Amino acid sequence: MKICKNCKAEVSLNYCPNCGSPAELTRIDGTYVMKEIGRVLNFDRGILFTIRELVVRPGKTIRDFILEDRNRLVKPIVFLLVCSLFYSLIQQIFRFEDGYVGYSLEKDSTVAIIFKWVSGNYGYSNIIMGIFIAIWIKIFFKKYGYNFYEILILLCFVMGMGMVMFAFFGMADSLLDYEIVDKGYTLGILYILWAISQFFDGKKIINYPKTLLAYFLGMISFMIGIYMVGGIIDFFK
Numbered sequence: 001m002k003i004c005k006n007c008k009a010e011v012s013l014n015y016c017p018n019c020g021s022p023a024e025l026t027r028i029d030g031t032y033v034m035k036e037i038g039r040v041l042n043f044d045r046g047i048l049f050t051i052r053e054l055v056v057r058p059g060k061t062i063r064d065f066i067l068e069d070r071n072r073l074v075k076p077i078v079f080l081l082v083c084s085l086f087y088s089l090i091q092q093i094f095r096f097e098d099g100y101v102g103y104s105l106e107k108d109s110t111v112a113i114i115f116k117w118v119s120g121n122y123g124y125s126n127i128i129m130g131i132f133i134a135i136w137i138k139i140f141f142k143k144y145g146y147n148f149y150e151i152l153i154l155l156c157f158v159m160g161m162g163m164v165m166f167a168f169f170g171m172a173d174s175l176l177d178y179e180i181v182d183k184g185y186t187l188g189i190l191y192i193l194w195a196i197s198q199f200f201d202g203k204k205i206i207n208y209p210k211t212l213l214a215y216f217l218g219m220i221s222f223m224i225g226i227y228m229v230g231g232i233i234d235f236f237k
């Protein structure tokens with residue numbers, strides 16, 4: 001009898017009967033690394049699969065993730081962080097205008113510093129924005145019975161996709177020397193609104209204006225939050 005390294009149960013087979021961990025962990029080798037890379041890029045799971053599913057049928061894909069199967073998609077918070085990082089990288093390489101959270105303020109104010117942090121750290125700031133938007137969506141779509149965290153997961157997926165779209169339009173903008181980055185931001189936001197409505201019920205027309213209003217109020221609350229925090233800090237300085 002061996003002892004499971006994970007949960008300390010007795011193991012007589014290849015896998016622990018209690019927690020499912022393999023009894024013997026094999027050494028890391030080339031096969032392991034290739035498998036790992038394959039898993040990330042796999043069209044049946046992985047990031048490309050996740051993106052494809054979120055483009056074609058976002059509502060059903062995210063509902064299935066929440067209610068049925070969590071193994072096929074990339075984990076939502078990781079997805080949002082990776083997509084945001086991808087956007088920032090592409091934006092710095094191609095140097096298109098960052099119009100996602102644009103700001104123009106006097107340089108010394110704390111509010112300006114916070115906005116600068118926001119646009120320098122889209123990964124984290126998207127999660128914070130998501131929290132604000134999730135609160136409003138929870139209020140507007142209360143009767144669907146999803147809890148706050150499930151809505152936050154929905155937002156991680158759709159905002160991640162938004163970042164990917166912003167990045168591609170920005171890239172196209174600087175490669176084609178044609179002003180389409182602003183249309184990219186509009187399209188990205190439209191995708192986010194469409195996907196959220198699909199998630200709840202795409203056939204209900206009322207869900208589209210409700211999503212728009214919840215998203216808008218979420219962004220406004222986020223901005224007000226920044227102005228309040230910045231204002232309080234400046235006041236005491």
Ligand SMILES: [Zn+2]
Nearest residue numbers: 004007016019
């Ligand atoms: Zn175990």
